[in-house]
Amino acid sequence: MATACRFIFAVAVCRVYTQPAPDEPGCELEEGCTASFLQTTRSLKASVAEKCGHLTNGIGDPTTFFNNNCKYHSRQEDCMRPIQDVMAEHEIDGYCYFNATAMYISYVPDDVSFVEAAAAAILSLRATSSSPGETYRGESTGPEAVYNFEGKAIYTHIDVSHYVYDDLYAYSLGFLQGQGIDVRLMDNSSAWEALSREKCDEIQAMYNFTRDDMILNEVLDMNMPILAMSYCAANIELPSFLQVPYVTEKSNYTSKLDCSPITRREFARHHYMKCLLGYRNSAMDMAYLVSRACLLDDGTSNLKIGHLSECPYAPPLA
Numbered sequence: 001m002a003t004a005c006r007f008i009f010a011v012a013v014c015r016v017y018t019q020p021a022p023d024e025p026g027c028e029l030e031e032g033c034t035a036s037f038l039q040t041t042r043s044l045k046a047s048v049a050e051k052c053g054h055l056t057n058g059i060g061d062p063t064t065f066f067n068n069n070c071k072y073h074s075r076q077e078d079c080m081r082p083i084q085d086v087m088a089e090h091e092i093d094g095y096c097y098f099n100a101t102a103m104y105i106s107y108v109p110d111d112v113s114f115v116e117a118a119a120a121a122i123l124s125l126r127a128t129s130s131s132p133g134e135t136y137r138g139e140s141t142g143p144e145a146v147y148n149f150e151g152k153a154i155y156t157h158i159d160v161s162h163y164v165y166d167d168l169y170a171y172s173l174g175f176l177q178g179q180g181i182d183v184r185l186m187d188n189s190s191a192w193e194a195l196s197r198e199k200c201d202e203i204q205a206m207y208n209f210t211r212d213d214m215i216l217n218e219v220l221d222m223n224m225p226i227l228a229m230s231y232c233a234a235n236i237e238l239p240s241f242l243q244v245p246y247v248t249e250k251s252n253y254t255s256k257l258d259c260s261p262i263t264r265r266e267f268a269r270h271h272y273m274k275c276l277l278g279y280r281n282s283a284m285d286m287a288y289l290v291s292r293a294c295l296l297d298d299g300t301s302n303l304k305i306g307h308l309s310e311c312p313y314a315p316p317l318a
């Protein structure tokens with residue numbers, strides 16, 4: 001099979017940077033106390049991990065390109081309920097509870113800095129989410145594309161195919177550099193999470209998503225259609241390996257001349273799912289998006305999206 005990381009078009013997926021956090025400083029002055037402190041810390045971590053969801057078949061659902069693994073998930077039944085209802089019953093991070101329901105939903109137990117995590121996500125997406133045979137060659141080396149998005153023309157370069165989704169997703173949420181977000185806040189995790197929460201509240205005030213709009217199974221099933229509708233907005237043909245009913249039906253995709261372009265609302269729904277699964281997760285999404293791209297002012301009325309070194313803030317990719 002294709003690796004689970006193969007078809008990642010959203011965010012922060014195969015977290016290669018998962019690592020155990022150093023145990024917190026405890027009461028190491030007394031010998032026995034240290035041991036029992038560490039033991040408690042470990043068993044707490046273990047009990048959180050035990051509560052995390054997992055795949056029941058070990059690989060997920062290739063028919064969804066691993067975008068919806070609910071069918072083979074320990075929390076299958078809860079996938080069919082509004083996220084709000086499920087989360088209200090559990091004092092647990094949503095990416096833990098629903099860990100691995102999609103290849104971009106995976107619980108990272110310890111505190112990872114948003115700056116580092118965003119940089120790692122950029123690199124892992126670059127390495128793994130390309131269409132077959134595609135390689136990343138640097139900024140603006142990919143084909144130019146012009147999105148026609150809600151009445152505006154927006155220029156970008158598709159340097160890796162997931163850019164088709166992520167550029168417009170970020171623009172639509174207002175999460176590109178140059179759209180008003182203070183990137184420096186990423187250094188302060190609690191401030192960054194608080195900002196994410198504000199953005200989540202703004203989204204909900206604008207779209208008033210109902211509980212029925214937020215059934216995890218259905219939101220996950222929109223991710224590949226969102227990609228197809230992003231291709232449509234970019235007026236680029238959807239790659240043929242993606243022209244299968246799972247992708248084309250919910251997006252109404254027939255060809256690049258007969259398709260539905262993505263809407264702000266659909267992008268907002270995808271992000272709001274992450275808000276409901278925990279602000280740490282929506283904050284991670286925002287960190288990834290703001291780290292990778294910016295809205296450039298080229299002195300004309302054209303809107304242009306730049307990436308990485310073309311932008312004021314450069315993530316630590318070394």
Ligand SMILES: *[C@@H]1O[C@H](CO)[C@@H](O)[C@H](O)[C@H]1NC(C)=O
Nearest residue numbers: 049052053054055099100107
């Ligand atoms: C998340 O699910 C995957 C796939 O089943 C599993 O390998 C991993 O251990 C789970 N993570 C946690 C923290 O439980």
Ligand SMILES: *[C@@H]1O[C@H](CO)[C@@H](O)[C@H](O)[C@H]1NC(C)=O
Nearest residue numbers: 187188189190191192194195
């Ligand atoms: C981080 O942000 C919080 C507000 O969310 C603030 O209270 C705190 O002082 C900030 N910490 C630093 C080190 O700037």
Ligand SMILES: *[C@@H]1O[C@H](CO)[C@@H](O)[C@H](O)[C@H]1NC(C)=O
Nearest residue numbers: 204205206207208209210211
């Ligand atoms: C949001 O939607 C719910 C149910 O559709 C409705 O009862 C409520 O009045 C709406 N709120 C706003 C602010 O539009």
Ligand SMILES: *[C@@H]1O[C@H](CO)[C@@H](O)[C@H](O)[C@H]1NC(C)=O
Nearest residue numbers: 225229249250251252260261
């Ligand atoms: C697809 O077409 C159907 C029928 O015309 C319509 O109800 C639905 O909203 C369309 N979906 C999208 C994503 O445009």
